[in-house]
Amino acid sequence: xxxxxxxxxxxxxWKSEFDxxxxxxxxxxxxxLELIDSFRIGILNNYDDERLLRxxxxxxxxxxxxxxxxxxxxxxxxxxxxxxxxxIHLDLMEKLNIERHNTRNFNEYLNFIYNWFVSHTLTxxxxxxxxxxxxxxxxxxxxxxxxxxxx
Amino acid sequence: xxxxxxxxxxxxxDIIDNVKIIENLLxxxxxxxxYIATSGEQALGISRNICFDLMLIDVRMPDMDGIETVRKLKxxxxxxxxxxxxxxxxxxxxxxxxxxxxxxxDIIYKPFHYESSLARIxxxxxxxxxxxxxxxxxxxxxxxxxxxxxxxxxxxTSILGLSEILHHRFDQLDHEDRKxxxxxxxxxxxxxxxxxxxxxxxxxxxxxxxxxxxxxxxxLAIVEECQTILKYLLNEKNILFETSVDKACxxxxxxxx
Ligand SMILES: [Fe+2]
Numbered sequence: 132x133x134x135x136x137x138x139x140x141x142x143x144x145w146k147s148e149f150d151x152x153x154x155x156x157x158x159x160x161x162x163x164l165e166l167i168d169s170f171r172i173g174i175l176n177n178y179d180d181e182r183l184l185r186x187x188x189x190x191x192x193x194x195x196x197x198x199x200x201x202x203x204x205x206x207x208x209x210x211x212x213x214x215x216x217x218x219i220h221l222d223l224m225e226k227l228n229i230e231r232h233n234t235r236n237f238n239e240y241l242n243f244i245y246n247w248f249v250s251h252t253l254t255x256x257x258x259x260x261x262x263x264x265x266x267x268x269x270x271x272x273x274x275x276x277x278x279x280x281x282x
Numbered sequence: 283x284x285x286x287x288x289x290x291x292x293x294x295x296d297i298i299d300n301v302k303i304i305e306n307l308l309x310x311x312x313x314x315x316x317y318i319a320t321s322g323e324q325a326l327g328i329s330r331n332i333c334f335d336l337m338l339i340d341v342r343m344p345d346m347d348g349i350e351t352v353r354k355l356k357x358x359x360x361x362x363x364x365x366x367x368x369x370x371x372x373x374x375x376x377x378x379x380x381x382x383x384x385x386x387x388d389i390i391y392k393p394f395h396y397e398s399s400l401a402r403i404x405x406x407x408x409x410x411x412x413x414x415x416x417x418x419x420x421x422x423x424x425x426x427x428x429x430x431x432x433x434x435x436x437x438x439t440s441i442l443g444l445s446e447i448l449h450h451r452f453d454q455l456d457h458e459d460r461k462x463x464x465x466x467x468x469x470x471x472x473x474x475x476x477x478x479x480x481x482x483x484x485x486x487x488x489x490x491x492x493x494x495x496x497x498x499x500x501x502l503a504i505v506e507e508c509q510t511i512l513k514y515l516l517n518e519k520n521i522l523f524e525t526s527v528d529k530a531c532x533x534x535x536x537x538x539x
Contacts, residue, residue, distance in 0.1 A: 191393055195372060195373055198373060199373065220373065221342065221371050221373065221374055224371050224372075224373060224392065224393070225297060225300070225371065225392060227393065228300075228392045228393035228394060229297065229299040229300060229303065231393060232303045232394065233299060233303070
């Protein structure tokens with residue numbers, strides 16, 4: 132997979148190729164992409180180191196949450212490679228950890244985390260989507276979310 | 283207490299970047315020698331002749347995992363009682379529960395958080411070094427009691443012996459003999475009492491050593507004193523006692539010991 136270099140002035144947009152067509156997973160992926168984009172904006176606006184580090188913390192926490200909910204989902208749909216997927220998540224978290232401590236600057240981290248997000252959604256999570264389609268499993272979790280409720 | 287000594291820390295993780303992150307953190311903040319390995323096998327190889335003060339081991343490693351590595355480190359190297367901190371991903375629920383079942387002292391979570399990781403490492407390093415220090419002090423104390431018992435036995439031997447003679451053969455002894463024996467009895471009691479007083483004082487002040495004040499002493503005078511103490515006891519058992527000490531011989535010794 133070719134690594135893309137981020138154009139710091141351009142918003143990180145959702146692409147159709149990211150879609151897994153599983154509502155909840157797509158929703159969480161969109162939030163994750165938004166978090167990365169907020170980090171891009173932070174760098175662009177010269178936030179100080181302390182504030183950018185807090186944003187990295189938030190990204191790490193969200194990623195942990197996302198992996199946990201994804202693993203729960205896999206168990207519920209009796210996905211055959213759940214354990215393998217869990218191990219991949221652990222490896223991804225290791226990479227994230229190392230990168231956080233080893234990158235020389237925030238720009239490098241931004242590029243890493245975006246490419247990391249893309250590779251994760253396009254490979255492993257696509258396999259989940261294929262399994263759901265092949266087995267005609269219905270997934271309704273979170274489908275009723277409407278953030279405009281009450282307005 | 284042991285602040286000045288450099289501690290030995292073992293770091294094992296199959297991903298060298300993780301090892302380096304921890305190693306740099308330690309070298310920047312603590313006085314440590316680090317030993318690193320990227321597999322259980324390698325860790326065992328370098329550990330055969332080294333006593334560590336702390337071992338940091340990744341749980342999830344290919345081939346030999348962290349738990350197995352620790353089991354072997356504890357049974358095959360001189361590191362049986364050394365505390366182990368396992369490196370575990372925060373998400374790795376299975377790893378976390380296995381760690382505490384298998385004798386892990388604590389966990390360093392990944393992603394690493396510098397302050398809390400360092401604090402945990404410091405706590406266990408200090409605790410282990412204090413434990414070793416305490417063991418050494420207990421050994422010193424035991425040796426001290428042995429010496430003390432020995433020192434107390436000497437004056438009591440003469441007190442018992444002389445009082446026995448006085449008690450059983452009072453009528454057979456002339457006036458001079460009685461006087462000398464009572465004098466020796468008094469001196470021996472005094473010596474035992476001095477030793478006990480010093481011990482009490484030591485206990486109260488919790489001094490780690492008893493005072494030792496060596497002075498120049500004439501050896502012949504000391505031997506003659508012993509001879510006076512022993513004379514009656516030896517006579518009693520028909521033992522002949524001869525001394526041949528140079529009059530001018532001087533030794534450095536503490537009178538109370
Ligand atoms: Fe995902």
